[in-house]
Amino acid sequence: xxxxxxxxxxxxxxxxxxxxxxxxxxxxxxxxxxxxxxxxxxxxxxxxxxxxxxxxxxxxxxxxxxxxxxxxxxxxxxxxxxxxxxxxxxxxxxxxxxxxxxxxxxxxxxxxxxxxxxxxxxxxxxxxxxxxxxxxxxxxxxxxxxxxxxxxxxxxxxxxxxxxxxxxxxxxxxxxxxxxxxxxxxxxxxxxxxxxxxxxxxxxxxxxxxxxxxxxxxxxxxxxxxxxxxxxxxxxxxxxxxxxxxxxxxxxxxxxxxxxxxxxxxxxxxxxxxxxxxxxxxxxxxxxxxxxxxxxxxxxxxxxxxxxxxxxxxxxxxxxxxxxxxxxxxxxxxxxxxxxxxxxxxxxxxxxxxxxxxxxxxxxxxxxxxxxxxxxxxxxxxxxxxxxxxxxxxxxxxxxxxxxxxxxxxxxxxxxxxxxxxxxxxxxxxxxxxxxxxxxxxxxxxxxxxxxxxxxxxxxxxxxxxxxxxxxxxxxxxxxxxxxxxxxxxxxxxxxxxxxxxxxxxxxxxxxxxxxxxxxxxxxxxxxxxxxxxxxxxxxxxxxxxxxxxxxxxxxxxxxxxxxxxxxxxxxxxxxxxxxxxxxxxxxxxxxxxxxxxxxxxxxxxxxxxxxxxxxxxxxxxxxxxxxxxxxxxxxxxxxxxxxxxxx
Numbered sequence: 255x256x257x258x259x260x261x262x263x264x265x266x267x268x269x270x271x272x273x274x275x276x277x278x279x280x281x282x283x284x285x286x287x288x289x290x291x292x293x294x295x296x297x298x299x300x301x302x303x304x305x306x307x308x309x310x311x312x313x314x315x316x317x318x319x320x321x322x323x324x325x326x327x328x329x330x331x332x333x334x335x336x337x338x339x340x341x342x343x344x345x346x347x348x349x350x351x352x353x354x355x356x357x358x359x360x361x362x363x364x365x366x367x368x369x370x371x372x373x374x375x376x377x378x379x380x381x382x383x384x385x386x387x388x389x390x391x392x393x394x395x396x397x398x399x400x401x402x403x404x405x406x407x408x409x410x411x412x413x414x415x416x417x418x419x420x421x422x423x424x425x426x427x428x429x430x431x432x433x434x435x436x437x438x439x440x441x442x443x444x445x446x447x448x449x450x451x452x453x454x455x456x457x458x459x460x461x462x463x464x465x466x467x468x469x470x471x472x473x474x475x476x477x478x479x480x481x482x483x484x485x486x487x488x489x490x491x492x493x494x495x496x497x498x499x500x501x502x503x504x505x506x507x508x509x510x511x512x513x514x515x516x517x518x519x520x521x522x523x524x525x526x527x528x529x530x531x532x533x534x535x536x537x538x539x540x541x542x543x544x545x546x547x548x549x550x551x552x553x554x555x556x557x558x559x560x561x562x563x564x565x566x567x568x569x570x571x572x573x574x575x576x577x578x579x580x581x582x583x584x585x586x587x588x589x590x591x592x593x594x595x596x597x598x599x600x601x602x603x604x605x606x607x608x609x610x611x612x613x614x615x616x617x618x619x620x621x622x623x624x625x626x627x628x629x630x631x632x633x634x635x636x637x638x639x640x641x642x643x644x645x646x647x648x649x650x651x652x653x654x655x656x657x658x659x660x661x662x663x664x665x666x667x668x669x670x671x672x673x674x675x676x677x678x679x680x681x682x683x684x685x686x687x688x689x690x691x692x693x694x695x696x697x698x699x700x701x702x703x704x705x706x707x708x709x710x711x712x713x714x715x716x717x718x719x720x721x722x723x724x725x726x727x728x729x730x731x732x733x734x735x736x737x738x739x740x741x742x743x744x745x746x747x748x749x750x751x752x753x754x755x756x757x758x759x760x761x762x763x764x765x766x767x768x769x770x771x772x773x774x775x776x777x778x779x780x781x782x783x784x785x786x787x788x789x790x791x792x793x794x795x796x797x798x799x800x801x802x803x804x805x806x807x808x809x810x811x812x813x814x815x816x817x818x819x820x821x822x823x824x825x826x827x828x829x830x831x832x833x834x835x836x837x838x839x840x841x842x843x844x845x846x847x848x849x850x851x852x853x854x855x856x857x858x859x860x861x862x863x864x865x866x867x868x869x870x871x872x873x874x875x876x877x878x879x880x881x882x883x884x885x886x887x888x889x890x891x892x893x894x895x896x897x898x899x900x901x902x
Contacts, residue, residue, distance in 0.1 A: 305474035341449035347488030358484030454516030455560035506637025508540035577644035586718035594618035666798035757792035812886035822866030832863030
């Protein structure tokens with residue numbers, strides 16, 4: 255195993271990689287969209303497949319595919335600030351580029367994914383360097399090496415079929431912390447997670463002009479289907495041993511030079527390597543060196559994660575800056591909007607006024623001013639030169655979405671009442687009934703004409719929209735009156751009357767013999783044999799009143815009548831045998847027996863009576879015995895029996 259090949263053990267790994275080529279040198283042969291800055295996968299090949307343990311070896315089997323949602327995910331500048339859950343490092347590579355790609359996901363299942371890019375080093379280009387950046391996260395369940403989830407980074411000379419070992423790695427956990435790794439504050443499935451922040455690897459392709467090169471990034475779950483790995487990849491371009499960021503302003507009093515991000519150590523020298531100028535990623539020189547001067551920086555990777563290399567920066571005083579405050583925007587109801595543009599390294603930003611901004615020193619703060627405000631952005635280089643200004647207007651548009659109800663939300667159509675809904679004036683208003691726009695209802699005041707759920711949408715000319723709360727309005731129509739079935743009672747025994755239950759108040763008239771004339775269920779108790787007619791005023795919560803009628807007939811005692819004969823011939827007359835009961839609260843049973851004492855009928859609730867059938871067969875003419883038991887309104891039980899003639 256060479257020093258450039260790492261094996262790390264664990265369940266879960268996350269990889270984040272960036273590749274830096276030389277931006278702005280596409281004319282010198284930098285591949286198109288290798289940095290994803292077109293916001294798509296043009297030029298790249300996506301791969302999907304599976305991983306398996308075969309003869310104690312980890313075999314990743316993937317094939318070209320279209321980008322698959324959840325397995326090849328593009329992140330945009332709008333995701334700036336989003337950080338990896340376990341490692342807390344940004345998902346967008348911190349080298350200033352605007353796009354990253356997530357390869358894989360956090361679902362286990364022996365899935366494997368990859369992305370690859372093939373390009374040819376231009377003929378005659380004897381100096382050609384690439385730099386990729388990565389960050390790693392993995393969980394440590396202590397599987398066997400060949401069973402672990404993993405990350406595979408391959409840089410291959412396809413012309414000679416040679417793997418460039420110093421820039422190619424395979425990562426999988428080995429049960430302990432590794433150089434440069436730290437323990438995440440979060441575990442996965444109660445297992446420790448180890449993380450490595452962004453690091454860089456240099457790919458030295460000098461003297462390989464005309465060669466075909468392939469970059470291949472692969473991630474795979476563990477072979478047990480329980481653990482997973484995924485990667486973030488971002489690519490910028492620098493296609494020579496020189497790198498950008500070394501220009502400065504003619505009026506700078508100092509110059510700041512920034513080397514590529516992600517190495518463990520940096521050594522800055524003059525072009526003769528006779529003077530050490532600095533040992534950090536950022537080098538500050540005051541005053542600036544003469545235009546055309548060359549600086550060299552040694553890039554020293556983390557131990558075991560790449561090869562040492564040297565890049566050069568040519569210092570030229572041609573830098574110009576242009577402030578970009580962004581497009582004019584509208585802040586609706588103090589909701590913030592973003593202004594400005596993405597930050598650039600080596601640039602200082604300042605906004606005026608600061609009121610309503612999340613950060614007046616950011617390149618693209620969020621603005622939520624209380625009043626319409628014009629913000630001015632001033633940019634300058636770290637050396638103080640190249641001052642430039644731009645402004646943006648943020649219109650503050652505020653809508654009062656309060657909804658007021660004048661009158662009641664429930665009323666009767668005959669009452670003369672009404673409901674009026676009221677909102678505060680704004681540029682445009684649309685009223686809605688049951689989520690459908692009401693034609694012509696565009697004024698602050700709306701008179702309700704039918705039941706339903708009402709609300710209004712408020713609009714301002716700058717483009718803000720806000721909805722009010724909803725208001726339920728009920729407009730009732732009185733129900734038609736009904737006459738209740740005749741109610742029987744026994745003298746001096748109470749019986750409960752029952753009005754319909756839709757009302758909120760009740761009034762029985764007259765109140766004679768009633769215990770509570772305002773109840774929906776009053777008790778009636780009369781000492782006389784008589785017939786009494788009552789009306790009951792039922793008033794709803796909306797104010798609609800209906801007058802129903804109840805007749806009560808008082809009897810001296812419980813009376814039961816059963817016919818002595820019936821003719822079940824389906825002529826519509828006397829076809830069923832059933833009892834007629836007066837003063838009966840409840841029928842306990844009504845049964846019919848034949849001459850052999852066999853029960854041929856047992857009346858069930860809601861039945862119309864016996865139709866002369868037994869087992870589906872019509873019975874012949876015969877005499878039958880009936881028996882019944884009832885519970886009277888006097889709460890006494892009564893037993894009755896007799897005979898009946900079935901005639902055909």
